[in-house]
């Protein structure tokens with residue numbers, strides 16, 4: 001789907017379909033006239049969820065679609081994403097390939113037209129993605145060729161921004177959907193290399209021998225039961241420039257069987273999505289480069305399988321992590337924190353202004369916030385406040401959980417400095433995981449995002465189809481854009 005913007009009066013838009021989102025009781029007069037002509041008249045006043053597809057005559061557009069948004073005061077930005085998705089779905093049925101969205105809110109003022117424009121582009125593009133690369137393609141699939149945003153105001157830059165954010169998220173979703181037999185750690189490094197080539201990032205991949213030389217024992221311990229080689233991928237945007245520096249760390253477990261502490265087989269196939277932290281970071285790097293953020297960003301992606309092979313790590317094993325702390329591996333299924341520990345300690349050596357990590361870290365997130373939110377913990381309270389606001393804006397919402405010192409007591413080891421699960425089993429699983437990670441970030445301000453419960457959908461949900469959502473890409477890209485502005489002040 002091509003996305004374009006045109007500053008124009010609505011009457012002269014040529015398209016197969018003109019879509020007009022309407023607030024309740026605020027329908028433009030010309031739209032009302034069309035409704036009367038079509039015999040619909042007073043039936044439609046813009047109620048939430050209602051929509052009409054009308055044939056029109058003598059206009060440069062062939063059909064008119066009216067989407068009810070409901071009362072203006074109840075409408076949030078995400079409702080525009082949902083409305084856009086609905087419009088795209090509605091256009092595909094009757095094969096209306098050239099679609100125009102009209103942004104003319106008839107005096108309604110609460111919403112900035114710029115944000116609405118970006119949100120509608122996002123909803124359209126996110127809903128348009130199919131995540132079935134291995135299904136035989138149907139002949140003559142219904143496709144939207146072009147989406148045109150129309151407004152009397154100049155919204156070109158926000159249309160562009162919405163497009164970049166959504167396309168970066170879709171890029172991440174397409175990488176995420178690849179199964180573990182295809183998307184091995186080495187293959188993931190290859191995907192990162194392609195991205196680096198396309199955008200001119202600095203690129204480096206450390207394989208097993210380099211990880212051994214460096215003493216990255218956490219990554220190595222997790223990889224031990226797999227025949228796939230572990231890697232630590234490093235990408236650098238604006239490398240060497242004098243700009244504020246952020247390190248993004250993403251959990252890249254390409255398959256999490258649990259290892260010797262093996263998971264039940266029901267639902268285990270979903271654990272190909274345990275690489276989503278790393279994949280989200282790739283999407284953010286793409287967005288940062290496309291939008292030319294005035295930031296230096298390093299991405300660190302530790303990637304490995306977690307398998308129960310003959311040489312796998314065993315419960316009770318003790319290893320010395322990259323930062324010198326010893327860890328007793330009590331449960332081999334708590335592997336994310338092992339690979340992140342090494343990567344975070346490595347990030348801390350660069351002394352950036354901020355470290356952010358994203359990880360499908362704990363199943364407990366499903367209990368804490370369910371599918372509605374991302375768990376956030378960390379040490380940089382200013383950044384977390386900002387992240388919260390960005391969550392509301394992007395609808396990739398975060399909620400902070402506490403990191404009181406008692407939680408750190410729970411990950412103190414009996415036979416080593418640390419153990420990789422909390423001492424009170426079943427208590428505060430998301431928080432004790434973060435308390436473990438805190439042992440590796442040194443004094444660098446840090447924000448941790450536990451994305452375990454939002455990263456894939458079992459069926460379609462809103463503007464997402466079944467499969468990986470890429471949630472975190474728009475959140476983090478929006479956050480970094482704002483953060484870079486504050487840094488300049």
Ligand code: BES
Pocket residue numbers: 256274331333334335336360361362363364420421422429452453
């Ligand atoms: N990747 C899982 C977390 C997960 C589970 C994400 C289900 C999404 C859905 C992680 O590696 C894990 O297994 N965590 C354990 C930790 C426990 C052993 C302390 C968990 O949450 O059960």
Ligand code: MN
Pocket residue numbers: 256258332333334335336
């Ligand atoms: Mn696990």
Ligand code: ZN
Pocket residue numbers: 253256274333335336360361
């Ligand atoms: Zn995992």
